[in-house]
Amino acid sequence: MNTKNAIIANAIKAIDNESNAIKNLASFIDDEFAAAVSFIYKSKGRVIVTGVGKSAIIANKIVATLNSTGTPAVFMHAADAIHGDLGTILKDDVVICISKSGNTAEIKVLVPFIKEGPNKLIAITANKNSFLAQQSDFVINAHVEKEACPHNLAPTTSTTAQLVMGDALAICLLELRGFSSQDFAKYHPGGALGKKLYLRVKDIAMVNLKPQVSVDTDVRDVIVEISEKLMGVTAVVENEKIIGIVTDGDIRRMLSKYDNIGKLTAQDIMSENPKTVGCDVLAVDALDIMEKYGISQLLVEKENKYFGVIHLHDLIKEGII
Template sequence: MTTHAFLETAKDVFRVESDAVANLASRIDQNFVDSVSAILESSGRCIICGMGKSGIIGKKMAATLASTGTPSFFMHPGEAYHGDLGMVTPDDVFVAISNSGETSEVVKLIPFLKDNGNYLVSLTGNPESTLAKASNSHLDISVEEEACPLQLAPTASTTATLAMGDALAVTLMKARDFKPENFARFHPGGSLGRRLLSTVNDEMVAERLPLVAPEASVLDLIESIGVGGLGIAIVQSSAGLGIVTDGDIRRAVQKYGDNLFQVTANDVMTPDPACIASGARIEDALYLMDKQRITSLLVTDKGQVIGVFKK
């Protein structure tokens, strides 16, 4: 194959798969509404099940649902048939994925699910299949063609399945009025979790703060900035707060020249620096810092500096 052929093949794949996803919109109907309603009304979990490539997509669906407000987990159909069905309660909604709708490992779970009273949602490419007909709701994920030139490897069909799963998850998110704060609770280790769940107290520098008096000399300021390692010195007095940055020192050198050592912190500081209250969210601190275009924020408690939050 030539370089041109490589590119054309890739473009064909994108075309086939994008068409597969676009065509889903014309096929969703009351079954989709019923599926969403069943999951919303359920007091149990949403259990996703699928074999092979469908199972891989199912794992992603379960992860997306679980992280966006719908308690979910993936169950392998083979393991289900050998004991894991014990985890399925009558209150659970069972979502079964099979492009053919005839996958034996999935189909043979139907009698148990019926007897257990589970609401069964199926995602198949064949509305006349055994699985589709046995379901309470059927979501049609059929595709006109696979991107695979042999029409054997699941490609467009798995993309369509993934998109249908995302449609369920997003619809459920909106129905539950799922907010960024809710998402952050399930992602405490991510950047969003840090911004929304952590407070400035969790990350501020509170030891060896570079505090100086208003009458401190330039040499005192330089020493405090160096020892503190924050690039600033904090001027604290009964009259209020001020801040001196290393940039302020450089500008003072240019401005005062030979008289530099007669200058005090009070002469070069920025009065009333940006502060944030102890216990504030990191999200609020970062918003304030972006708005004021600063990289350091004083954390205060009852008018006293207790820490410095750095971007």
């Protein structure tokens, strides 16, 4: 077998191993899993997630997922916990401890200290007979038959299983809390996903230049206005209301149609009834309008008065596209 084929075969084998293990996890979702989720949901404190080695990395990711979906969570490294970080745990917190074997030295030292307090302990482990499982109030089974590692040593499939169980737990809590897309936007204001849920047309238009001319504006001044305001268009406005639009395309068509443009005004070359959008419309919905009509700009109105312009490039820059 040549090198390329060997690489492909090994990659497929690893993926098959992990995907089969993930499918098997569904059989471990039981009454105890449901009880653990319910206890977290009803608790007044945070979720403290701990582990060591690769499990600590998974714990960090689970914490991030919980925090972003409405369940306050904090990561505590199992090794650091017994050197001062036990103070992270408050009386109303729930502790999740992640360990494949459930019998590592750090876990055996840490668990008794957790059990001395009032906090409930949830285990995510592949070994239901382990020290961790026996000491925990709830056990989430993340058992796997073997690692993707050909030597069955490097944590691969087992950490994937831990991650999936953590995701399942987070999603169940999200559903219980009725966590909505609007809530998601509050927790992700800086990301592209969040922007699709909260960024409005006015947020973009208000920082753009605002090109506008009147119906009797000389066509040369119309060209200057389009060029200086850098939006590729200008609104034609009368008494603060939009009555037309002049685009770069209108200018090109004018030049091909007229030999003498000296006496032309905005009214002679504008397009009437341009596509507009309200300033409170979501930017992602404005994108839908642009795509529907095959246009790159939209004139923006506020209370039926001209407010500004948004361009397709604005939506690209904001990560909406």
